[in-house]
Amino acid sequence: MALMTALGLMSGTSMDGIDIAAIRTDGEGHVERGPFLFVPYDAAFRSRLEQGLDDARQIRERRDRPGILAELERELTEWHAEAVRRFLEEHGEAWRPDVIGFHGQTVLHRPQEALTVQIGDGEALARAIGIRVVYDMRAEDMRQGGQGAPLVPVYHAALAASLPEQYRRLPLCFVNIGGISNITYIPAEGDPVAFDTGPGNALIDQWVAETAGVSFDEGGRIAAEGKVVRPAVEDYLAHPFFMRAAPKSLDRRDFDLGPVRGLSAADGARTLAAVTAEAIFKAVELLEEAPRLWIVCGGGRKNPFIISDMKLLAESLSAGLESVSEVVTADDVGVDGDAMEAEAWAYLAVRSLVGLPLTFPTTTGCREAASGGVVAEPA
Ligand SMILES: Nc1ncnc2c1ncn2[C@@H]1O[C@H](COP(=O)(O)OP(=O)(O)OP(=O)(O)O)[C@@H](O)[C@H]1O
Numbered sequence: 520m521a522l523m524t525a526l527g528l529m530s531g532t533s534m535d536g537i538d539i540a541a542i543r544t545d546g547e548g549h550v551e552r553g554p555f556l557f558v559p560y561d562a563a564f565r566s567r568l569e570q571g572l573d574d575a576r577q578i579r580e581r582r583d584r585p586g587i588l589a590e591l592e593r594e595l596t597e598w599h600a601e602a603v604r605r606f607l608e609e610h611g612e613a614w615r616p617d618v619i620g621f622h623g624q625t626v627l628h629r630p631q632e633a634l635t636v637q638i639g640d641g642e643a644l645a646r647a648i649g650i651r652v653v654y655d656m657r658a659e660d661m662r663q664g665g666q667g668a669p670l671v672p673v674y675h676a677a678l679a680a681s682l683p684e685q686y687r688r689l690p691l692c693f694v695n696i697g698g699i700s701n702i703t704y705i706p707a708e709g710d711p712v713a714f715d716t717g718p719g720n721a722l723i724d725q726w727v728a729e730t731a732g733v734s735f736d737e738g739g740r741i742a743a744e745g746k747v748v749r750p751a752v753e754d755y756l757a758h759p760f761f762m763r764a765a766p767k768s769l770d771r772r773d774f775d776l777g778p779v780r781g782l783s784a785a786d787g788a789r790t791l792a793a794v795t796a797e798a799i800f801k802a803v804e805l806l807e808e809a810p811r812l813w814i815v816c817g818g819g820r821k822n823p824f825i826i827s828d829m830k831l832l833a834e835s836l837s838a839g840l841e842s843v844s845e846v847v848t849a850d851d852v853g854v855d856g857d858a859m860e861a862e863a864w865a866y867l868a869v870r871s872l873v874g875l876p877l878t879f880p881t882t883t884g885c886r887e888a889a890s891g892g893v894v895a896e897p898a
Pocket residue numbers: 529530531532533534535538695696697698699720721723724735736737738739816817818819821822860
């Protein structure tokens with residue numbers, strides 16, 4: 520197939536802003552990565568999104584927009600249109616997209632009820648920027664019996680195939696630490712396996728907002744003053760989610776700050792970093808073999824305590840293995856840990872246009888490999 524230029528727009532569960540990335544791809548093995556831009560939301564819009572999550576609890580049917588959600592959807596779409604305009608001003612000449620993959624903002628995710636809701640009006644976005652948009656890429660997977668998440672694994676698989684030789688150590692795991700964490704396990708033989716693993720940064724963000732008045736724990740500075748409080752970690756890890764078989768996925772509200780309440784700001788931040796790392800390693804119990812390499816993507820890789828805890832866990836894991844299990848960041852292996860999800864949404868948009876599958880029984884639990892997405896034309 521001919522190559523297409525695609526833009527991906529991701530507003531993740533951290534609700535910190537919009538990631539935009541461009542790629543050129545055939546939707547299969549060929550991926551050229553282009554520029555990346557992050558457009559942060561202001562504090563006022565972030566708190567409106569939080570309110571949107573509250574209102575979303577009243578949603579019974581995926582088109583419902585109770586409370587502020589209808590207005591919020593308009594605002595969110597406008598934020599995205601503006602972000603695209605800004606991207607095109609800088610990179611439009613070399614990277615004028617044929618198509619845009621638009622994620623929107625997840626406000627509710629209840630896989631057990633086959634209900635997942637991303638606000639964001641794909642039709643309005645296509646009209647506003649005059650470019651074809653593919654949106655609502657999770658819904659078809661759910662109709663086919665899948666979790667509707669995670670969707671990035673098919674892109675991880677494409678990247679795994681082009682990793683530098685010294686990092687093609689199968690089985691390996693891509694770890695995405697966004698608001699929620701998820702992994703893609705690439706075995707030596709067979710299909711990639713994927714699932715959400717537990718909390719990512721969302722709890723840390725909520726905790727430091729409440730106790731220290733900042734939106735995230737930059738560089739782990741708050742955690743640096745604290746210690747890991749074991750009973751709180753154990754409390755989180757006793758959550759029934761960890762006992763469940765994969766595939767499985769999470770809503771941002773499935774975990775809360777209950778177990779760290781009463782701790783100092785620093786101890787809470789340090790403890791939650793440990794929870795994130797340990798929850799990821801709990802995934803090993805669900806995998807056929809322990810990964811030889813963990814490639815960490817997403818904002819959580821910039822929290823040094825999450826990374827150092829993961830490295831210690833990998834060391835103890837290695838003790839029982841013939842080959843070592845090592846933790847590296849996306850940047851170490853030559854991929855962009857910030858742009859990855861937005862690139863994936865660009866890649867998925869191209870796959871959707873050509874009718875290739877986005878999800879597989881081993882990544883979301885869909886009955887058979889499923890495509891998806893709705894195409895909005897600009898005119
Ligand atoms: N310098 C940093 N130090 C510590 N944490 C950071 C830093 N930069 C970003 N983060 C954390 O990463 C989060 C954003 O991560 P990311 O962009 O991967 O999330 P997301 O787009 O919401 O992803 P997802 O869809 O996977 O939930 C921030 O909310 C913050 O908690």
